[in-house]
Amino acid sequence: MGRSPCCEKAHTNKGAWTKEEDQRLIDYIRLHGEGCWRSLPKAAGLLRCGKSCRLRWINYLRPDLKRGNFTEEEDELIIKLHSLLGNKWSLIAGRLPGRTDNEIKNYWNTHIKRKLISRGLDPQTHRALNSTTVNSPIGATGKKPPENLEFNLPVITQYATVPQTIEFKKSYSDMYSNKVKSDSCNSGTTTDDGQIGRILSRVQISKEDHDIDLELSIGLSKFQGEARNSTASSAESGVMNLGSSLNSGLGSFELFNQPINKVGGTCMCYDLGFQSKGTTNMNGEGQGNCSKCQGKSGYVPIFSRYIGLLGS
DNA sequence: AAGTCTGTCAACCGCAATAAA
DNA sequence: GTTTATTGCGGTTGACAGACT
The missing domain is CATH 1.10.10.60 (Homeodomain-like)
Incomplete structure (x- = not known):
């Protein structure tokens, strides 16, 4: 029943x-x-x-919606996020405070597509229109990626003063087909009062001439102590810069920490595409993490923004 | 001025994942 | 363990407004 x-x-x-x-x-x-x-x-x-x-x-x-025209910066960010994530509008919206997935999706279809075409780029692949090579972002084409693509993500988490190390290694195709779920969530990356994690990750995607070698190195934020005090501080701003960056052959990420219980805050599992996410309610009560991470308060590192991913 | 075309965007639809009975 | 509702997401539709003929 x-x-x-x-x-x-x-x-x-x-x-x-x-x-x-x-x-x-x-x-x-x-x-x-x-x-x-x-x-x-x-x-x-x-x-x-x-x-x-x-x-x-x-x-x-929703009162926190920005509305109004998109700025040039937002345009570029959407383009770059789309080149990385494909049509994952909710993911993209999560990186644009005050914007909804629906709004971004509409904006993409009505403005940005044309903008890219006028630049001579295919809106789906972000490659030159006359290029024959297909190098679509995840989810952009619906085609299954090659089996030999592999994510290798050793993650070191540190809560307070005691570091923990976990590793997970899943094939790109598994991630793509959404088979990888609970592993990433249950692999001990969090403690019950998990605050800011320390993550040292290496993401390797090797495919012919499209090698991506992403080395992540995120240090503990100086903010961590403030977060624990949970006073109105930069915690309330929603974003804390860890002062780290991710360099790759494609460009560099800026890494931020963001509280789960803020609009757009998501758990690691979700940000890496392993899990669907919940939403954050208007009281900021955290549903911004996946089901496996529900109830785990605190902060998780996310790829909140990246810079110059594909260059210009 | 009237009819048609085009762009925009809110809302709906269908599906998948998840939760609850 | 099974069935069915709920939630969230991406794709699509349709109403509306403004531009064009």
Whole structure:
């Protein structure tokens, strides 16, 4: 036996939201927070499906949305993130505070695609339009990548003063087919009060002339102590620079730490593409990590931004 | 002025993963 | 362990506005 239905589809409105509906939704979430979308419509007095409410809130009503035109910097960041991640709009949105996946997806389809084409680049592969070599980002084409691509990620985590070392090694194709999930989450990378991790990772992708050799080296943030004190500090800014960088043949990453319980904060498993993620509710209560990492408070290192990945 | 085309973006749809009964 | 609902994501659609003919 499963659960009862989420809503009576016969009695739900569809199409554009009215101001009254918006206000009801805003009022309800302000009062009760995000949470059970299934029961929300009824509780808020809305004749909408929970799914529709969630979408309306996330894409339009959320108070932290930036809206307005995209800046040139955002354009370039989207292009570079897309070259790395493909059509993973939610991942890309996670690196653009105040922007939603839907917004970025629309923007990509209406503006950036054209921009790239005008530069003589294929929007999917980010290679010259007359190039015959296919070198798509993960997920961009739906094609399975070659078997010999391999991620090799020794990760050293350090909490307080006691370092732990874990390793995981999964084939690129496994990651691609989403088979790698719990391994990365359950491999002891976190302690219960895991704060900022120390990660020394080496990512190798070897494929003919497309070798990528990513060496990560992230030191403990000077911020770590402040985070533990959980006072209003730079923790509240949402991003802490670890002062490290990742250099590769393609460019360099800037590495940041970001609290899980901030909008856009995600667990390592998710950031490396091993796990789907949850969302962060309006109270900032952490659902920004994967199911295996749920309940683990604190901070995780993420690739929050990168610079000059493909050069210009 | 009217009809058509094009661009934009909010909303919907279908699917996969996950959670709950 | 199985079934079914929920959640989240990416792709697609359709309404609307402005440009063009």
